[in-house]
Amino acid sequence: MLEIHHLSLSVSIEGRRVEAVSSVSLQLEAGRVLGLVGESGCGKSLTAQAILRLGEHQGVEKSGGDILLDGSSLFGVDDELLRRIRGGRISMVFQEPMTALNPVFSIGSQITEVIRLHLDMDKQQANARAIQLLRDVGMQDAEQILKQYPDSLSGGMRQRVLIAMAMAADPDYIIADEPTTALDVSVQKRIITLLLNLQKKRNLGLLLVTHDFGLVAEMCDDVVVMYAGQVVEAGKVADIFDYPAHPYTRALMGCRPEISTAGESLTVISGQVPSPGYWPQGCHFAERCSLARHDCMEKPVTAACWQQGEHIARCLHVDEHVDELGRDSPA
Amino acid sequence: MSVLVVKNVSKTFTAGGMFRAIGKNKRAVDHVSFCLDAGETLAIVGESGSGKSTTARLAMRLLQADSGCIEWNGIDITALGGKTLRQRRNHIQMVFQDPFASLNPRMKIWETVAEGLRVHRSDMSKKQRRNLVAETLHLCGLDAAGMDRYPHQFSGGQRQRIGIARALIVEPAVLVLDEPVSALDVSVQAQILNLLKELQEAKGLAYLFISHDLSVVSHIANRIAVMFDGRIVEQGSAAEVFEHPHHPYTRALLDARPILHPSQRQIRKSGDNHGDKTGEGIAATGCAYQLRCPYASTDCATFDGQLNSLGFACLHPLPETK
Ligand SMILES: Nc1ncnc2c1ncn2[C@@H]1O[C@H](COP(=O)(O)OP(=O)(O)OP(=O)(O)O)[C@@H](O)[C@H]1O
Ligand SMILES: Nc1ncnc2c1ncn2[C@@H]1O[C@H](COP(=O)(O)OP(=O)(O)OP(=O)(O)O)[C@@H](O)[C@H]1O
Ligand code: SF4
Ligand SMILES: [Mg+2]
Ligand SMILES: [Mg+2]
Numbered sequence: 001m002l003e004i005h006h007l008s009l010s011v012s013i014e015g016r017r018v019e020a021v022s023s024v025s026l027q028l029e030a031g032r033v034l035g036l037v038g039e040s041g042c043g044k045s046l047t048a049q050a051i052l053r054l055g056e057h058q059g060v061e062k063s064g065g066d067i068l069l070d071g072s073s074l075f076g077v078d079d080e081l082l083r084r085i086r087g088g089r090i091s092m093v094f095q096e097p098m099t100a101l102n103p104v105f106s107i108g109s110q111i112t113e114v115i116r117l118h119l120d121m122d123k124q125q126a127n128a129r130a131i132q133l134l135r136d137v138g139m140q141d142a143e144q145i146l147k148q149y150p151d152s153l154s155g156g157m158r159q160r161v162l163i164a165m166a167m168a169a170d171p172d173y174i175i176a177d178e179p180t181t182a183l184d185v186s187v188q189k190r191i192i193t194l195l196l197n198l199q200k201k202r203n204l205g206l207l208l209v210t211h212d213f214g215l216v217a218e219m220c221d222d223v224v225v226m227y228a229g230q231v232v233e234a235g236k237v238a239d240i241f242d243y244p245a246h247p248y249t250r251a252l253m254g255c256r257p258e259i260s261t262a263g264e265s266l267t268v269i270s271g272q273v274p275s276p277g278y279w280p281q282g283c284h285f286a287e288r289c290s291l292a293r294h295d296c297m298e299k300p301v302t303a304a305c306w307q308q309g310e311h312i313a314r315c316l317h318v319d320e321h322v323d324e325l326g327r328d329s330p331a
Numbered sequence: 332m333s334v335l336v337v338k339n340v341s342k343t344f345t346a347g348g349m350f351r352a353i354g355k356n357k358r359a360v361d362h363v364s365f366c367l368d369a370g371e372t373l374a375i376v377g378e379s380g381s382g383k384s385t386t387a388r389l390a391m392r393l394l395q396a397d398s399g400c401i402e403w404n405g406i407d408i409t410a411l412g413g414k415t416l417r418q419r420r421n422h423i424q425m426v427f428q429d430p431f432a433s434l435n436p437r438m439k440i441w442e443t444v445a446e447g448l449r450v451h452r453s454d455m456s457k458k459q460r461r462n463l464v465a466e467t468l469h470l471c472g473l474d475a476a477g478m479d480r481y482p483h484q485f486s487g488g489q490r491q492r493i494g495i496a497r498a499l500i501v502e503p504a505v506l507v508l509d510e511p512v513s514a515l516d517v518s519v520q521a522q523i524l525n526l527l528k529e530l531q532e533a534k535g536l537a538y539l540f541i542s543h544d545l546s547v548v549s550h551i552a553n554r555i556a557v558m559f560d561g562r563i564v565e566q567g568s569a570a571e572v573f574e575h576p577h578h579p580y581t582r583a584l585l586d587a588r589p590i591l592h593p594s595q596r597q598i599r600k601s602g603d604n605h606g607d608k609t610g611e612g613i614a615a616t617g618c619a620y621q622l623r624c625p626y627a628s629t630d631c632a633t634f635d636g637q638l639n640s641l642g643f644a645c646l647h648p649l650p651e652t653k
Contacts, residue, residue: 039516040487155379184379184543189587211516214546214589218596237593255521258546259591262569265528266521266550272486 002028002051002090002173002205006065009046009055011276018277021046022229023065023303028205030172033196035220035237036209039252041273042226044209048175051207052086088118091166093159095178100162101150108146111165118169133164137194156187160194167198174199177209192218213253217241225249228274228284231303235311245306245313248285283315291317332405333366334504334537335423337390340364340399359385361561362399369504370531372538374548374569376584377558383541386558387507390539391423392416404504421451424498428510430490434482440493441478444468447501463500471496472526488519492526499530507539512547524551545588549573557581560619562636565643575651577643579624618645 009021021043028034036044049055051067053074067074069089077085086092094100102110111133112126121129127146134142137160150158159179166174176195180188196219199206208219216223216237223240225233225248233246244250253259254267271288280286282297289296296316304312306319342360360382367373375383388394390401392408400409403422411419424447427433434443441464448460455463465475471492482490491511498506508527512520524547530536542548548555548569555572557565557580565578576582590596612622617632624631626647638644 039518185545185587186378186583212589213517214591217590217593220593241592252518255517256546256591257521257524257550258589260550262550265525268521268525269518272488272519 001030001068001070002207003068004047004051004065005068007047007050007062007067008064009043009050010061010063011046011055012059013275013277016277017061019063019279020060020229020276021050022279024226024229024231025065025303026224026231026234028173028207030205031200031203032221033199033206033208033219035216035223036207036226037211037213037216037223037252038226039211039273041275043229043276044211044226045177047226048092048177048207048209051175052090052092053082054092084118087114087166087171088169089171090173090175091169091171093162093166093174093176093179095181101158103150105149106146107148107150107153107161111146111161111168114165114168129168130164133167134161136167136198137161137164138190139164154187155183156191159183159187159191163191163194163198167202170202171204173205173207175207175209178211179208180215181210181212195219213256214258225252228279229276230284230314232285232315233311233313239308239311243311245308245311245318246285246315247289247291249313251288251290291315293317333402334369334404335367335390335539336402336405337366337386338364338400338402340386340389340396340401342385342389342394342397358561360389360396363389363558363561363563364399365556365563365566367505367537367539369537370535371553372531372540372551373554373556374540374542374552375556375558376542376545376548378543381558382561383558384509385561387425387509387539387541391425391507392420393425417450421447421501421503423505423507424501424503425507425509426491426494426498426511428513430487430494430514431482433494434490436482439479439481440468440485441465443482444478444493444497444500446497451501464496467496467500468493470499470530472522486519487515488522491515491519491523495523495526495530499534503536505537505539507541509541510543511540513542513544520547527551545573545584557584560613562619562644563638564620564636564645566638567642575649577641577648578620578645579626579647579649580620581643582649583623 004024004026006023006025007021008019008023010017011020024047026034036048038044046055046060062075108130111130115121115126115129130146131142134145139145139160180191183191210216220237223235223237224231225246227248233249244253251269255269257266260266269288282299283301286292286296301314301316303314306313306315340360340363343356343358345356363386365373375386377383389396392401400407403419408416408419441461444464444467445460448455464478468475468478473489473492512523515523531538540551552569555567555569556563557578559580565572565581572581576585613619614621618634618636621627621631630646634646636644
């Protein structure tokens with residue numbers, strides 16, 4: 001199990017340290033897909049990257065909380081162990097496949113390097129494994145692909161290569177940060193199908209960072225919604241879609257053009273996500289919230305101030321809007 | 332009268348630059364025809380590399396077609412050049428996908444928005460130009476108080492509004508929108524789509540709207556042209572294309588739309604790889620889609636790919652019922 005406990009992260013903006021992720025908690029179990037959703041700038045990538053401690057070089061610091069892999073802290077481990085965990089137990093797939101691949105090395109040398117870093121294999125064995133991995137991600141002419149360079153592959157093929165690399169050492173968890181955002185719809189669908197098939201076959205825990213509720217509906221078992229550095233809602237996927245409790249989740253779902261009637265105006269959320277350093281002291285969403293009242297602005301709203309089983313929401317006024325939030329909601 | 336007519340236009344990029352390595356010529360746009368009336372939106376959809384942006388650049392005469400002709404307001408501008416073309420350019424303006432890359436970071440907002448006035452309204456004084464910029468920014472939902480600031484001080488959605496204001500200031504009849512909301516969050520995307528709708532109604536603008544996102548297209552388009560490998564493979568009213576697609580590729584695009592609710596999942600249930608049998612191939616002869624098409628037969632290998640009178644290019648169209 002991979003657990004994030006009350007994680008807070010600070011970043012440096014104009015020489016000042018400010019909190020960018022505030023007491024975020026989530027659990028990722030083997031065999032499950034967890035969606036981390038929210039608008040741009042809400043802290044999704046910072047949270048996801050913290051799992052492999054990737055932000056540390058860009059001035060991201062942990063200011064509180066912990067991340068546990070099977071019960072032991074990832075912040076306690078030395079560099080050698082961290083290197084083994086990265087790719088060995090937990091792998092990452094990024095949005096822009098081109099930046100994650102090195103243009104001057106062949107696909108083959110990049111995959112075999114990852115394999116040999118984690119598995120005790122000679123060159124020939126690593127090569128055979130690379131071919132198998134590429135076949136697993138749907139590239140039938142694997143031998144040919146190994147000799148090619150990233151430049152000569154389409155975006156969808158590069159993303160497959162990255163997924164193959166992420167699978168190289170049979171990790172237990174994959175963190176995919178917007179893995180299909182840069183691809184067009186038809187390729188998107190294939191990559192999603194591929195990720196889900198691999199996830200099921202190998203009983204992976206998959207953390208999917210996305211701002212696309214369609215993708216969440218398609219892939220996820222559990223959902224965590226972030227807004228301005230905080231978790232504002234979390235629960236099982238069916239509960240979130242049937243009964244989006246937080247006004248932010250509701251608003252975000254309501255903006256989707258696919259649920260609108262052609263010809264009519266789309267619902268919008270006015271304003272924008274406040275940047276780190278500019279969060280209000282009360283509810284972070286208050287200035288954009290149509291339900292906001294006086295008490296929302298007064299003091300911080302607690303994480304599970306509304307709760308129904310495993311479904312939680314950081315909002316003071318969910319219950320007062322039960323009728324409005326009923327099962328006739330967005331979907 | 333149509334504000335824009337594109338007739339049988341083709342464009343081949345010769346090997347060189349990015350294609351030198353494989354030494355092939357790329358026919359990016361192949362006998363494409365469509366027209367656009369005032370006040371309507373024609374969407375061009377299709378996968379990456381299908382020729383959408385090239386088609387747009389040909390229609391705008393930013394690129395010279397190898398053959399075919401282009402009319403703006405009924406006037407053939409295919410062969411125009413130099414000053415005559417420049418003076419007519421206010422007829423058709425463009426909004427780009429990436430609001431970050433398309434604004435000059437060293438120019439103040441008002442200077443960027445006013446750029447087109449230099450050619451088209453050289454009679455205006457600076458004060459008049461600033462007033463017109465303020466008015467246009469306001470029309471696009473921006474506070475004119477920010478016009479002396481620089482692009483980095485604006486959010487993605489605000490920058491896209493600036494891009495729209497820059498295009499509108501010369502009072503075009505046609506806006507070409509190349510993936511105008513693809514880089515934006517859904518919440519901001521909704522604001523921009525609403526703005527585009529309002530502007531269209533207020534000014535009778537015609538939109539050539541390029542996108543690979545069919546949910547966005549279904550919201551904004553009156554008509555749709557589906558491109559595959561440089562050709563239009565299906566064209567029709569939005570309702571017709573969405574409800575009764577004929578071409579299997581149109582069907583595949585529709586099937587790839589995101590679902591609304593987890594209860595609609597098919598991927599997991601069937602675990603199938605629909606449309607994924609041969610990866611991402613394009614056939615060199617015959618119907619370009621045959622390698623991916625579940626209905627392909629031997630006659631597809633010699634099919635000339637012409638659009639028929641019903642508006643699709645396929646030998647084995649899908650039955651009328653969905
Ligand atoms: N290294 C850094 N230094 C300073 N600020 C940062 C750093 N990384 C991220 N931020 C800021 O922290 C906030 C959260 O960033 P993050 O990248 O986690 O957002 P996100 O939710 O992933 O958004 P997107 O959907 O755009 O990827 C943003 O305001 C961002 O500008
Ligand atoms: N200046 C150029 N020189 C050579 N080839 C080009 C040039 N511009 C485009 N192409 C090629 O022409 C084809 C069509 O490209 P185009 O940019 O029109 O596609 P698109 O449908 O807009 O794709 P996307 O969705 O990725 O923007 C592609 O194969 C592309 O690589
Ligand atoms: S706490 Fe108040 S402001 Fe915040 S989401 Fe709930 S109703 Fe809106
Ligand atoms: Mg991110
Ligand atoms: Mg394009």
